[in-house]
Amino acid sequence: MDRRQFLTASAALAGASMAATPMMSLAATHRSPEDEDYWNFIRKQYEVTDKITNMEAGYWGIMSIPVTQAYIRNTHFINSNSTYYVRREYRGDYNKIIARIAKKLGVGEDELVLTRNATEAMSSLINGYNKLNEGDTVIYADQDYGAMQSEMRYLKKYRRVNVVEIAAPEPASKQDMIDAYERALNDHPKCKMILLTHVSNRTGIINPVKEITAMAKGRGVDVLLDAAHSWGQFDFDFQDLGVDFCGFNMHKWIGVPLGVGLLYIRKNRVLDIDPLRGEAGPENDNVRTRIHTGTVNFASVLTIPDALDFREGIGQRNIEGRLRALRNQWVSQVRGNDKVEILTPDDENMYAAITSFRIKGKTSYEDNAELMTMLHEKYGIFTVAIGGLAKGSAIRVSPSLYNSRADCDKLAAAIKDITG
Template identity: 45%
Template sequence: MEVDRRTVLGGAALPFAAGPIAAAAASDDWERIAREYDVTREVVQLEHGNWGMMARPVLAAYRAHVERVNRDTSFYARRGMVGDLEGVRATLASAMGAAVEEIAFTRNATEAMKALILQYNRLKPGDAVLYADLDYDSMQTSMESLAVRRGVRVIKISLPEPATRQSLIDTYRAAFDANPVIKMVLLTHLSHRTGLVLPIADIVTIARSRGIDAVVDAAHSVGQLDFRLPDLNADFVGMNLHKWIGAPLGVGAIYVRRERIGAIDPDPAEHPASSDILTRVHTGTPDYAAQLTIPAALAFQSAIGGARRQARLRALRDRWVRQVVGLPQVEVLTPQEPGMYGAITAFRLRGRTSHEDNVALAKALLDKYRIFTVHRDGLASGSCVRVTPALASRMSDCDALAAAIRSLVT
């Protein structure tokens, strides 16, 4: 995911030097990069999954855009802002490997996914749709609503645990074959519950061969994993940019391959005959300053490089997992298989699968060791605790977590 590092902010150079950031990444000087983030010192922050932190130069760019939008208001909005936003959209599309007419801004991945699920118009009564236990709660609810909205049968499956790449492919293939009336499937690229990474391109290929459209939730994978949209082989994708890309809160995107835009109805507030992807989402007045900051966030990440960022996030995850995975009392839910995880990983104490057990476990980590994590519910096998390091994290943070877990079980 690369952008032109000469991207400008309001006619001036971006407020950071890409060279030092790139040099730090190339030399594995992750402490230098971590210092670009102002992390709370109240706790060891290992819950970066809710939303991402802006690096200092991105925050500076956002402040500058806020000041301009606040100062110039409609004088800017009606004279130059539309063109600037189109430039931002083109920058994002290029970074994602998409055409500009295939991308539109949303306020978050949920807004994008709701449009893709609820405005998908190829369903008729008697058809079926499919989703899994690891999919995001709001997306599961949106899928369930299709029973009333479209008169379809809604099928929910549980993903295998422990999972392998092949077992996931086999699980979806078996579900498709057992239910030949399935017309649409929800796929989550990287689960917010456990961090499990699905082999999306393979599953999409299987689905397409059976006449099934895949709607892909890439809320956590964009920026956490090193890929571009064509790698997913998917026609419909919802994304967040305020998680792992580090843009300001309130920025996401929707992708629809140009040949498939007609499969998604325009938003009810838009003209029903429109073929423009921009009409598939209607948000009213968004945070324009946040959208205008996207190039700064992309440029910061590009200076690091997608492959290096992915490797660093996986290394942080591996640092604590390898210290506890052999403990008989600890159950690490995310596979060790290469390519099946990023930064996010979930664990629990063996046999402790209830909501209360894992709320208590997260609370013990915070109260006794000042380590902040979060419990997650919704897995078919029970609840867990999610651990999410980020570029702002240090290896010492992960060592502290591993030591805390060992202390809790010995």
């Protein structure tokens, strides 16, 4: 039995997906974020614990029920067919998946390779970037992901470059963010590379990547883009951003099983990233040599098309609209509270699902860890305390499609109660 026959038989035994037929027929339909009947239907495509109101989808996004079912079938298939399938047929299926992703992103199939997560992708880019000379400067911001900041600091010791951290303005506007990077470039004319985050995991701010990248390129500075939180959270034209190097996650806002990320290098820039040690060979310009692509969770990879099918059945613009509506549901009730600081602006070009807040004067990580615990234990709401920001720690709130407006009202009421 080949893979197609195996999965067809397994699906028949498992029963038809509760979502597949009715939802897929709505792929081209615009759905209002306020169409609660429709979004309640979508919520039912997720199996979520009733022990807590989970508003911490930023860590990773759970699979929908149809995707979970597909993952289980793929796990059974891999377990039963094992190396016989992987050594003979997996590469062909992998290439088809890469082709589908490449088409969605508008890039070449030879510019992508799957990784375990965005961190692995960005680590390969930062450590492999070979255009640095002793005395050059690299720049990152306080809103960048902690592991990526560490990778940038690593360059000081092993590449003997000047590593500069800048503080993102808070609160920020689009122009504020552009100005912050322009000042950094003016202050550090020997800068050769910038780490830039598309959507900050700390505040949810969407950076004006296109403008910052164009400004940097005009000065001969490369941008390494961390897009761990952007693809799937909101709609954007990746090619329009103008970046040559990027790392993505697929298990956050795309809803793929855990353990799948993506590395992109523009074809004419592959040689500017060194191959991973042990992967170098005669095809030195092959993007796949920048990551070790050996034994991975094959079932997770094979489930990527099912996750894309599910999302396409809803529509990316519909998803974006709903996530923004959930975010606005609680933020609009808190924004006027003079005891609360909202770190994420209300400009729709600068936010999607994620928004962070702090109680005024409560800037230590310990303060916010205590608040996180209170929200959990007293109000039954799960969020996460985040640190590393120049102006202090905060609470990150990241709702997902399995959340309701009532969940957001619950959070707003809790914040109001806590602040008196």
